[in-house]
Amino acid sequence: MVTAIVLLTVDRDRIPQVAEELAEMEGISEVFSVSGRYDLVAVIRTPTNEALAELVTGRMLKVRGIERSETLIAFKVYSRHDLETMFALGMEGGG
Amino acid sequence: MVTAIVLLTVDRDRIPQVAEELAEMEGISEVFSVSGRYDLVAVIRTPTNEALAELVTGRMLKVRGIERSETLIAFKVYSRHDLETMFALGMEGGG
Amino acid sequence: MVTAIVLLTVDRDRIPQVAEELAEMEGISEVFSVSGRYDLVAVIRTPTNEALAELVTGRMLKVRGIERSETLIAFKVYSRHDLETMFALGMEGGG
Amino acid sequence: MVTAIVLLTVDRDRIPQVAEELAEMEGISEVFSVSGRYDLVAVIRTPTNEALAELVTGRMLKVRGIERSETLIAFKVYSRHDLETMFALGMEGGG
Amino acid sequence: MVTAIVLLTVDRDRIPQVAEELAEMEGISEVFSVSGRYDLVAVIRTPTNEALAELVTGRMLKVRGIERSETLIAFKVYSRHDLETMFALGMEGGG
Amino acid sequence: MVTAIVLLTVDRDRIPQVAEELAEMEGISEVFSVSGRYDLVAVIRTPTNEALAELVTGRMLKVRGIERSETLIAFKVYSRHDLETMFALGMEGGG
Amino acid sequence: MVTAIVLLTVDRDRIPQVAEELAEMEGISEVFSVSGRYDLVAVIRTPTNEALAELVTGRMLKVRGIERSETLIAFKVYSRHDLETMFALGMEGGG
Amino acid sequence: MVTAIVLLTVDRDRIPQVAEELAEMEGISEVFSVSGRYDLVAVIRTPTNEALAELVTGRMLKVRGIERSETLIAFKVYSRHDLETMFALGMEGGG
Amino acid sequence: MVTAIVLLTVDRDRIPQVAEELAEMEGISEVFSVSGRYDLVAVIRTPTNEALAELVTGRMLKVRGIERSETLIAFKVYSRHDLETMFALGMEGGG
Amino acid sequence: MVTAIVLLTVDRDRIPQVAEELAEMEGISEVFSVSGRYDLVAVIRTPTNEALAELVTGRMLKVRGIERSETLIAFKVYSRHDLETMFALGMEGGG
Numbered sequence: 001m002v003t004a005i006v007l008l009t010v011d012r013d014r015i016p017q018v019a020e021e022l023a024e025m026e027g028i029s030e031v032f033s034v035s036g037r038y039d040l041v042a043v044i045r046t047p048t049n050e051a052l053a054e055l056v057t058g059r060m061l062k063v064r065g066i067e068r069s070e071t072l073i074a075f076k077v078y079s080r081h082d083l084e085t086m087f088a089l090g091m092e093g094g095g
Numbered sequence: 096m097v098t099a100i101v102l103l104t105v106d107r108d109r110i111p112q113v114a115e116e117l118a119e120m121e122g123i124s125e126v127f128s129v130s131g132r133y134d135l136v137a138v139i140r141t142p143t144n145e146a147l148a149e150l151v152t153g154r155m156l157k158v159r160g161i162e163r164s165e166t167l168i169a170f171k172v173y174s175r176h177d178l179e180t181m182f183a184l185g186m187e188g189g190g
Numbered sequence: 191m192v193t194a195i196v197l198l199t200v201d202r203d204r205i206p207q208v209a210e211e212l213a214e215m216e217g218i219s220e221v222f223s224v225s226g227r228y229d230l231v232a233v234i235r236t237p238t239n240e241a242l243a244e245l246v247t248g249r250m251l252k253v254r255g256i257e258r259s260e261t262l263i264a265f266k267v268y269s270r271h272d273l274e275t276m277f278a279l280g281m282e283g284g285g
Numbered sequence: 286m287v288t289a290i291v292l293l294t295v296d297r298d299r300i301p302q303v304a305e306e307l308a309e310m311e312g313i314s315e316v317f318s319v320s321g322r323y324d325l326v327a328v329i330r331t332p333t334n335e336a337l338a339e340l341v342t343g344r345m346l347k348v349r350g351i352e353r354s355e356t357l358i359a360f361k362v363y364s365r366h367d368l369e370t371m372f373a374l375g376m377e378g379g380g
Numbered sequence: 381m382v383t384a385i386v387l388l389t390v391d392r393d394r395i396p397q398v399a400e401e402l403a404e405m406e407g408i409s410e411v412f413s414v415s416g417r418y419d420l421v422a423v424i425r426t427p428t429n430e431a432l433a434e435l436v437t438g439r440m441l442k443v444r445g446i447e448r449s450e451t452l453i454a455f456k457v458y459s460r461h462d463l464e465t466m467f468a469l470g471m472e473g474g475g
Numbered sequence: 476m477v478t479a480i481v482l483l484t485v486d487r488d489r490i491p492q493v494a495e496e497l498a499e500m501e502g503i504s505e506v507f508s509v510s511g512r513y514d515l516v517a518v519i520r521t522p523t524n525e526a527l528a529e530l531v532t533g534r535m536l537k538v539r540g541i542e543r544s545e546t547l548i549a550f551k552v553y554s555r556h557d558l559e560t561m562f563a564l565g566m567e568g569g570g
Numbered sequence: 571m572v573t574a575i576v577l578l579t580v581d582r583d584r585i586p587q588v589a590e591e592l593a594e595m596e597g598i599s600e601v602f603s604v605s606g607r608y609d610l611v612a613v614i615r616t617p618t619n620e621a622l623a624e625l626v627t628g629r630m631l632k633v634r635g636i637e638r639s640e641t642l643i644a645f646k647v648y649s650r651h652d653l654e655t656m657f658a659l660g661m662e663g664g665g
Numbered sequence: 666m667v668t669a670i671v672l673l674t675v676d677r678d679r680i681p682q683v684a685e686e687l688a689e690m691e692g693i694s695e696v697f698s699v700s701g702r703y704d705l706v707a708v709i710r711t712p713t714n715e716a717l718a719e720l721v722t723g724r725m726l727k728v729r730g731i732e733r734s735e736t737l738i739a740f741k742v743y744s745r746h747d748l749e750t751m752f753a754l755g756m757e758g759g760g
Numbered sequence: 761m762v763t764a765i766v767l768l769t770v771d772r773d774r775i776p777q778v779a780e781e782l783a784e785m786e787g788i789s790e791v792f793s794v795s796g797r798y799d800l801v802a803v804i805r806t807p808t809n810e811a812l813a814e815l816v817t818g819r820m821l822k823v824r825g826i827e828r829s830e831t832l833i834a835f836k837v838y839s840r841h842d843l844e845t846m847f848a849l850g851m852e853g854g855g
Numbered sequence: 856m857v858t859a860i861v862l863l864t865v866d867r868d869r870i871p872q873v874a875e876e877l878a879e880m881e882g883i884s885e886v887f888s889v890s891g892r893y894d895l896v897a898v899i900r901t902p903t904n905e906a907l908a909e910l911v912t913g914r915m916l917k918v919r920g921i922e923r924s925e926t927l928i929a930f931k932v933y934s935r936h937d938l939e940t941m942f943a944l945g946m947e948g949g950g
Contacts, residue, residue: 023173032169035261053740074127075718078118148265170243213363222359264317268308338455360433403553412549454507458498528835550813593743602739623930641795644697645908648688783933792929834887838878
């Protein structure tokens with residue numbers, strides 16, 4: 001599983017809509033509206049690099065209202081949870 | 096459930112150790128070593144604000160090697176997954 | 191009580207109007223026009239996280255003229271005053 | 286009443302101690318440990334400019350552990366609360 | 381006397397006009413076009429905080445062409461000159 | 476007369492001492508401890524460029540405690556006051 | 571061979587098109603869409619400084635959608651590969 | 666093939682040594698000392714994500730003199746060259 | 761001779777035109793299109809401060825396409841060349 | 856002729872010494888102590904890229920007191936002066 005955290009600066013008039021649009025996307029497991037310098041944070045979990053690339057530089061680019069995005073790709077995941085299993089169920093449909 | 100994303104700048108000599116130390120902490124569901132401007136990203140999921148405060152301004156402050164941390168607290172969570180249930184199991188022990 | 195400090199960069203033509211609009215909002219206890227890099231600072235005191243979220247990512251987003259906002263949520267409050275009582279009176283109407 | 290918001294970057298080993306030390310100081314009505322880029326935010330309410338100057342460039346400068354501070358002085362206060370009365374009680378001892 | 385230094389970023393087409401407009405304002409003792417990151421620096425000397433607030437968040441806000449302003453309010457003044465007397469003459473008309 | 480505004484970041488333990496040391500220097504007409512991102516602002520008024528250079532890259536460099544300084548040299552001065560006369564008295568001793 | 575790395579911030583609506591347009595240009599050996607603060611990174615390998623200048627301040631300037639570009643010119647190349655030979659083939663047509 | 670560009674800020678006393686050390690590492694195809702804000706840029710080409718992670722958060726972390734590194738991972742590569750073949754030779758030994 | 765280095769951020773569509781326009785101006789001895797964060801660097805050599813002020817806050821302000829400029833005025837010049845003589849010839853026409 | 860402008864941040868205790876040391880170096884035509892965010896600006900004029908690289912990543916790196924340097928390499932030079940001839944004399948000794 002390839003995981004990435006995306007820090008998003010969004011047009012203030014479209015924050016809830018962008019959050020909902022992203023949360024519906026295959027490969028995005030969670031979207032948070034957050035305090036601090038960024039407006040939204042998306043957690044991406046995809047099976048392959050290609051799926052990650054297609055999502056970040058394909059579908060996400062088409063979401064109207066995103067002003068800037070900064071993707072932090074995970075090198076290694078440290079967790080007491082078995083995240084693969086927990087989230088893998090949601091990804092059976094591939095992509 | 097209170098969720099927060101913590102962006103961490105870490106002393107280069109202690110990145111893996113800090114990641115492991117954090118991942119063992121109650122309340123931290125995942126820690127990623129990441130590409131980009133930050134070194135680690137921790138995802139916190141706690142049952143209450145007090146538990147979040149105690150973790151971020153208590154136990155996490157004591158981890159040697161963290162140079163700067165920026166906590167983004169989630170106002171709202173958007174997800175197709177039932178995260179509460181998925182992660183709630185891990186938090187039965189409270190805090 | 192959940193407290194947050196919001197640092198606001200505002201369109202120069204609407205600073206007084208935005209300050210007044212915010213000061214009228216349930217959950218905002220004070221708004222200051224300030225010296226320095228920011229234009230306004232709002233102090234939010236709400237009974238619950240949900241109320242904070244609804245205010246920051248709901249009503250405040252609709253205020254015309256706010257260019258950027260950075261919310262600093264309080265983990266812990268240190269004060270010789272009994273703020274809860276002082277401000278709780280103003281929040282009996284909930285929200 | 287002269288009000289100011291002070292954004293503080295603090296040595297990670299001394300955040301709780303600095304918060305407590307500041308909260309005990311005459312003229313500081315509240316100190317918050319906060320999420321985001323800053324570590325602490327102090328709200329200052331003093332009767333005169335001189336009291337503000339003495340506090341910020343006198344007593345606060347002597348608190349060990351403050352790395353950087355940025356003071357935002359309020360030009361105007363907008364609030365539904367009668368803050369003067371609420372906080373004036375605490376300032377009868379002057380300074 | 382309340383003194384403040386205002387660092388101004390100005391629309392390049394209106395730098396001389398903004399400088400002249402500001403220099404005519406009661407309470408502004410000097411305006412410099414400067415080298416470096418800022419375009420203009422204004423030195424404000426007013427008798428009271430209220431006069432400073434009215435100038436900075438009132439009249440100055442209405443000057444067309446100011447993109448960003450950052451006000452540094454003086455806590456203490458150190459000088460071999462008796463500035464109060466030198467500049468007080470110019471402020472007999474109040475404001 | 477050559478005028479310059481110097482924005483100073485100073486070691487927190489030496490702010491008052493540095494301010495006093497600078498205020499005693501020939502060519503420095505005022506020093507302010509200020510709110511905001513900088514700690515001190517010095518206003519320099521010297522008869523010649525050479526005097527300015529000697530002050531900024533000579534005597535001021537030797538003041539212990541100045542971490543960073545950013546000098547904004549005035550191209551033009553706009554003022555209703557006759558600053559030349561007001562401050563020229565203080566500079567009869569040259570430099 | 572003159573090598574340079576160009577960090578590009580691109581209009582979100584034109585990232586793939588700009589990448590393709592650049593990759594077709596003589597002198598650009600690779601273009602990557604990347605994670606992090608920048609959108610694209612181009613690796614330039616030209617035979618002469620003039621060819622580099624003509625590419626960066628000539629043809630690349632005409633590509634619609636590039637908002638900002640920051641060129642890092644290589645002083646020295648360290649590699650176990652014989653890059654000159656590997657890429658020189660592609661540059662026989664000069665430019 | 667997984668490609669990444671690493672922007673490096675290096676201790677000025679060790680720039681050439683760090684460049685040579687990195688260039689000898691399996692997975693690093695080129696290292697440039699560069700003009701501009703960064704000191705070195707490394708181009709990484711590895712067969713798998715795991716190899717990239719092991720290199721960036723393993724071996725590279727142990728190189729003395731690197732102050733800060735910012736890794737930009739390539740989502741997609743656009744090139745007229747058949748880079749895979751050109752560089753794949755160097756990676757037959759895996760890792 | 762008064763010397764200054766001007767760092768210029770320019771509208772990408774007008775970089776060559778702005779460079780040529782500046783290079784024709786009396787008082788500007790050289791203009792470079794450069795790699796890195798800035799687009800152009802101009803070297804100014806004028807006989808007096810007034811000429812420098814007139815050039816930077818007069819003629820240069822009228823050049824269409826300059827987005828931001830940051831002027832670094834030289835306090836002292838260190839050189840093995842007799843620059844005064846070398847460039848003075850070009851300034852006989854004054855200004 | 857290869858020209859570059861180097862923006863230097865220098866240890867405050869060594870600004871004049873660093874300026875003199877640089878000005879004596881073959882390939883550096885001028886060094887200015889300057890107002891603004893940087894401490895020194897050096898103008899480099901060398902016959903070849905290799906000479907530039909050897910100077911910037913060789914001799915200049917050994918000068919004690921330089922904290923950070925940012926080299927802006929000239930793509931094109933625009934000037935009414937025949938700089939090549941003016942400065943070429945000083946470079947007959949090569950390098």
